[in-house]
Amino acid sequence: QQQVKQSPQSLIVQKGGISIINCAYENTAFDYFPWYQQFPGKGPALLIAIRPDVSEKKEGRFTISFNKSAKQFSLHIMDSQPGDSATYFCAASRSGNTGKLIFGQGTTLQVKP
């Protein structure tokens, strides 16, 4: 119920290509879905987030697609760049005063020049 499952574990994309990372959740009480980006030796940093009242959110080259009925959401990175090479984590949380994030297992993205 509390799990967030993320795939693939690793991804290699050519520069300029589209990177797609998928996540699935079980707990329908989750209502906040952020994506975090983590570079080696750094802490995770918020990239983009969505609430289930919208099906898509776009910020620059990054887009979240959300399918409430399937309990799935995905991150699309358009025109992938070598600087996007990092580990990406999806997460989910419930409204309330805790903000506790349940993280997926992470996807290591490598963008080849």
Add this chain to the structure above:
Amino acid sequence: EAGVAQSPRYKIIEKRQSVAFWCNPISGHATLYWYQQILGQGPKLLIQFQNNGVVDDSQLPKDRFSAERLKGVDSTLKIQPAKLEDSAVYLCASRLSGLAGLRDIQYFGAGTRLSVL
């Protein structure tokens, strides 16, 4: 604006020894989190503070882990005695307000990498 500060960055200890990590959150952030990130996995919440009170410590191994947040600002996480499986990165994060919202972002520090030999 200064970020979340953590120290030390790295720590190597032998099993059964004790270790402590320190976190200084972003100024004014009421909520503070400690996460454990095992290699190849996503961060897992250990404990959450709201000001200097514990909100959630359900996943904290209380027989060996302890944490405190002095005066609602800095926090320390202690492990005593350490086990091999405690090898991980310990991340501290802070958030501005007590209520979760789309704009209430958790800001993470760089973490402390612990190796237990």
